[in-house]
Amino acid sequence: MAMEDNRVPGVTMLLLVSHLLLSAGNCIALPDKSTHKSSTPSSSGQINSNSVLVALLDSHYTELAELVEKAMLLQTLEDAVGKHNITIFAPKNEALERNLDPEFKRFLLEPGNLKSLQTLLMFHVIPNRMGSNEWPVKESDSIRHSTLSGDRVHLTRSRSGEKTVNLATVIHPNSVVRPDGVIHGIERLLIPRSVEEDFNRRRNLRSISAVLPEGAPEVDPRTHRLKKPAPAVPAGSPPVLPIYDAMAPGPSLAPAPAPGPGGPHHHFDGMRQVKDFIETLLHYGGYNEMADILVNLTSIATEIGRLVSEGYVVTVLAPNDEAMAKLTTDQLSEPGAPEQIMYYHLVPEYQTEESMYNAVRRFGKVKYDTLRLPHKVVAQEADGSVKFGQGEGSAYLFDPDIYTDGRISVQGIDGVLFPPEETESELKTSQPVKVVVAKSRRGKLLEVACRMLGAFGQDSRFTTCQ
Numbered sequence: 236m237a238m239e240d241n242r243v244p245g246v247t248m249l250l251l252v253s254h255l256l257l258s259a260g261n262c263i264a265l266p267d268k269s270t271h272k273s274s275t276p277s278s279s280g281q282i283n284s285n286s287v288l289v290a291l292l293d294s295h296y297t298e299l300a301e302l303v304e305k306a307m308l309l310q311t312l313e314d315a316v317g318k319h320n321i322t323i324f325a326p327k328n329e330a331l332e333r334n335l336d337p338e339f340k341r342f343l344l345e346p347g348n349l350k351s352l353q354t355l356l357m358f359h360v361i362p363n364r365m366g367s368n369e370w371p372v373k374e375s376d377s378i379r380h381s382t383l384s385g386d387r388v389h390l391t392r393s394r395s396g397e398k399t400v401n402l403a404t405v406i407h408p409n410s411v412v413r414p415d416g417v418i419h420g421i422e423r424l425l426i427p428r429s430v431e432e433d434f435n436r437r438r439n440l441r442s443i444s445a446v447l448p449e450g451a452p453e454v455d456p457r458t459h460r461l462k463k464p465a466p467a468v469p470a471g472s473p474p475v476l477p478i479y480d481a482m483a484p485g486p487s488l489a490p491a492p493a494p495g496p497g498g499p500h501h502h503f504d505g506m507r508q509v510k511d512f513i514e515t516l517l518h519y520g521g522y523n524e525m526a527d528i529l530v531n532l533t534s535i536a537t538e539i540g541r542l543v544s545e546g547y548v549v550t551v552l553a554p555n556d557e558a559m560a561k562l563t564t565d566q567l568s569e570p571g572a573p574e575q576i577m578y579y580h581l582v583p584e585y586q587t588e589e590s591m592y593n594a595v596r597r598f599g600k601v602k603y604d605t606l607r608l609p610h611k612v613v614a615q616e617a618d619g620s621v622k623f624g625q626g627e628g629s630a631y632l633f634d635p636d637i638y639t640d641g642r643i644s645v646q647g648i649d650g651v652l653f654p655p656e657e658t659e660s661e662l663k664t665s666q667p668v669k670v671v672v673a674k675s676r677r678g679k680l681l682e683v684a685c686r687m688l689g690a691f692g693q694d695s696r697f698t699t700c701q
Contacts, residue, residue: 287416288312291323294411294418298331299359305344306352312360315383320364321416324388324400326424335424342434351430357383358427364417365390367408370398386427401425503642505543509536512638512645516553519637522647524559528573535577543642548585550603550644552612552623554651555633562651578607579654585644588635591621610654624652 283289288309292300303309315321331340343352360383371378371392378390391399398405400421407420513530516522529536539549567573582603594601595616602611614623621632634647 283415285413286316287321287323287411287413287418288316290411290413291325291418294325296325296328296418296420298328299325299356302331302343302352303356306349306356308353308356311357311383315360315362316415319362322361322363322365323416323418324359324361324403324405324421324425325410325418326359326403326421327406330421330423338438339434342437348433348437351433354384354427355424355430358386358388358425358430361388365419366417367398367405367419384427386429388425503544503546505540505545505642506537508543508640508643509540511640512551512643515638516645519634519647521555521557521634522553522637524556525553528559528577533574533577535574535581539581539643542583547583548642548644550582550584550586550646552580552582552630552652553637553645553647554580554630555647555649558630558648558650575607576651576653579605579610579612579652581606582612585642586646587639587644588621588632588646591632591646592616595621605654607654612652612654623648624650625655628653 291303294300303312312321342348343355361380362383363380365380369378370390374392374394376391379387380390381387388401393399393404398408398419400419403421403423403425405419406422409417410420411418513526513536516526529539539551542549562576566576582605584603586603591601591614595614600613600615602613605612612623613625614621616622617631623630623632628650630648630650630652632646633649636644637647638645
């Protein structure tokens with residue numbers, strides 16, 4: 236029994252040791268299979284330090300390498316190198332620094348043109364290996380290769396025997412040679428036709444959009460007010476509107492003698508000229524409220540058009556939007572108040588900045604008639620400019636000659652003008668008139684008679700002697 240007990244544990248130990256050895260062998264073999272399987276994709280996904288891409292980033296073609304990084308093409312080029320050899324045509328740094336059109340370079344570096352930059356750079360990469368000995372030998376021969384951008388390049392040889400890529404000459408063939416690719420140095424940048432067309436199209440659109448086409452003033456149907464488009468030209472620029480041939484011979488202080496549209500010549504189209512000066516106010520910027528009042532709140536624009544059509548001239552003193560914003564509700568609520576305010580800003584004369592400034596310098600103060608009869612607006616020189624009105628209600632000539640076509644002159648001012656009103660206080664402060672009744676004079680004969688009657692005490696009976 237003792238022997239049987241000793242055998243059984245011995246067999247059990249032997250089986251246990253063999254099982255452990257087998258399991259240990261299996262455990263040791265498993266990591267080998269897993270590491271072998273995982274090493275295959277990693278080796279294909281990683282770039283070797285001897286790769287042509289690493290050589291490009293470390294080479295003297297620094298401008299091209301910088302553009303590749305900005306275009307975020309490193310991953311695309313890594314995938315291409317992982318599949319096949321590549322050939323890179325690298326422009327020299329001078330071709331990208333000094334010889335490239337600055338406007339075209341700005342176009343490539345704009346964030347919105349990233350696709351064009353990527354197309355341009357991939358146009359310099361061929362997805363196969365092209366050594367310098369594979370160029371055509373004869374001048375008439377040509378080899379076409381597709382690039383990573385989808386376009387094709389032509390490899391030719393010039394009459395002098397130089398290797399060329401499209402219009403660029405290869406100045407450093409086999410500049411960098413690596414197991415997965417080769418780099419050839421070229422003298423200039425290769426530009427595909429698609430990028431060139433995109434650049435020309437963007438440049439043409441930019442030049443066209445510099446002057447936005449603007450039509451007649453548009454009225455918002457919801458608010459019945461003029462729409463306020465962005466100014467097409469910066470403030471201070473002359474109006475971009477034509478000056479018509481039917482112009483007055485010069486500044487006039489009286490209605491022009493030429494006939495209106497009812498005459499035989501039909502010279503003046505006042506409504507068209509009013510429309511033009513309203514458009515100019517809107518394009519100029521800062522006078523939208525004035526244009527709104529002339530067109531929508533009142534019929535003054537139509538009245539000006541009729542006057543101009545009949546041969547009259549007018550000068551408009553136009554307050555800017557900041558001045559119009561200071562008007563209170565009480566000043567505009569009374570019936571006819573907007574018309575009366577605008578009439579005071581219309582001078583029935585053709586005046587320009589030069590004519591008004593010369594007048595105030597010569598005469599000191601000049602009074603101009605307005606269409607708000609019988610009130611006149613006073614102009615005088617102040618701080619090298621023309622000042623209208625007096626006291627707190629004065630305004631300076633702020634934007635001179637906004638519109639001048641020989642019939643209508645528009646002068647921008649920085650305040651709203653009001654006529655000086657006569658108050659009752661002025662009448663009360665005037666001195667009262669004293670009425671002096673002169674005593675009637677007596678003649679010499681009556682004087683003697685009164686003295687004689689006085690001597691007898693009878694002068695009291697006669698009123699003349701009292």
